[in-house]
Amino acid sequence: ARGADVRFVYSPLDALRVAVENPAREVVFFAVGFETTAPSTAVTVLRARAEAVSNFTVFSNHVTIVPPMKAILDSPDLRLDGFLGPGHVSTVVGQRPYRFVPEIYRKPVVTAGFEPLDILQAIEMLLLQIREGRCCVENQYTRCVREEGNPRALEILAEVFELRPHFEWRGLGFISESALKLRGELAHFDAELRYSVPGVRVADPKACQCGEVLKGAIKPWECKVFGTACTPETPIGTCMVSSEGACAAYYNFGRLHRDVAVSMGATN
Ligand code: SF4
Known part of the structure; x- marks a missing residue:
């Protein structure tokens, strides 16, 4: 953290509360996630504007599906x-x-x-x-998902965010118009405009084959570091980080099938 005060929050509104309670400090909310989490960031930015909170900004790394x-x-x-x-x-x-x-x-x-x-x-x-x-x-998820989605959430997203020209994805490289940044009229809340944010790039580790896993070109256990250097405790690629990731799922639940598949491959 290099001396910075970094805190985990359960909601963007918690970060806004930290800003309100600490008016002498600058609070930057690091916003990540797909369209699932972006609406709550959007609501928070609108509330910050409504309440004229001047020491709160968002570093948007939201992405689109x-x-x-x-x-x-x-x-x-x-x-x-x-x-x-x-x-x-x-x-x-x-x-x-x-x-x-x-x-x-x-x-x-x-x-x-x-x-x-x-x-x-x-x-x-x-x-x-x-x-x-x-x-x-x-x-299949009819108890939660409607054909038209959530119109109010989509409205708020459109009010607060616009598409970035490019965004770099781990395992997939640069993809056009795949991420969200704050609209110009909300520049006061945009951490990238308020502070100088260096365009730091973190290259995928050489051994990482997440891109191939995502495309179905290989099974997770065919990656050279699966289950050895790359485990849920020591993830190298994104597919092992979250429990929902393909590699983490295979690691936690699919090793038996891998062993069967490997032995079948060996005897064929
Ligand atoms: S998450 Fe790990 S095991 Fe899966 S492809 Fe990436 S580096 Fe390989």
């Missing part, structure tokens, strides 16, 4: 047959943004919830589409 999906679909080494759509993001953006996937790329999408039965049912729905030669966007 469709451009990376498109980047993955455009990869020449793509080996995916369909997508489980992200449940939380879809509660905000709805189902419509995914229509290009079946229409242009001829791949099915099923938005899935997070319980084990949700995932199983969504996989079954995907497999049925493939078996029956259908290709469309379906919604």
Whole structure:
């Protein structure tokens, strides 16, 4: 932290409260996440403006779901047959943004919830589409996701954010218009404009094959460092960081299948 006071907060509003309670200090909220978390950052910025909080800024690293999906679909080494759509993001953006996937790329999408039965049912729905030669966007997570998403959240996002021309993703490189920055009229709350933020780039570790995992080109256990140098306790790539990441899931639950697959491969 190099002497800075860095705190974890459960919500952007908690960061705003820290700013209000410490008017002599500058508070920067480091904002990350897809469309799931961006609306709460947007609400916080609007509240900061309404309450004229002058010592609060946001360093927006929010990203959007469709451009990376498109980047993955455009990869020449793509080996995916369909997508489980992200449940939380879809509660905000709805189902419509995914229509290009079946229409242009001829791949099915099923938005899935997070319980084990949700995932199983969504996989079954995907497999049925493939078996029956259908290709469309379906919604397994109907108890939370609506076709049109959350119009109020989308409205607030549009009011506060605009697209960045480019953003660099780990494992996928630069993707156009894939991230959000604060609109010009909210410049007072934009940490990148209030402070000089060096454009620090952190290269992916050489051993990392997250890009290939994301595209389905390799299974997680085919990465050279899977389960050795790269584990959930010592993650090297993004796919091992979150418990929802493909590599972490394979590490925690898929090792038996890997052993079976490896031994089958060895005897074939
Ligand atoms: S997260 Fe780790 S194991 Fe998975 S591809 Fe990246 S480096 Fe390899």
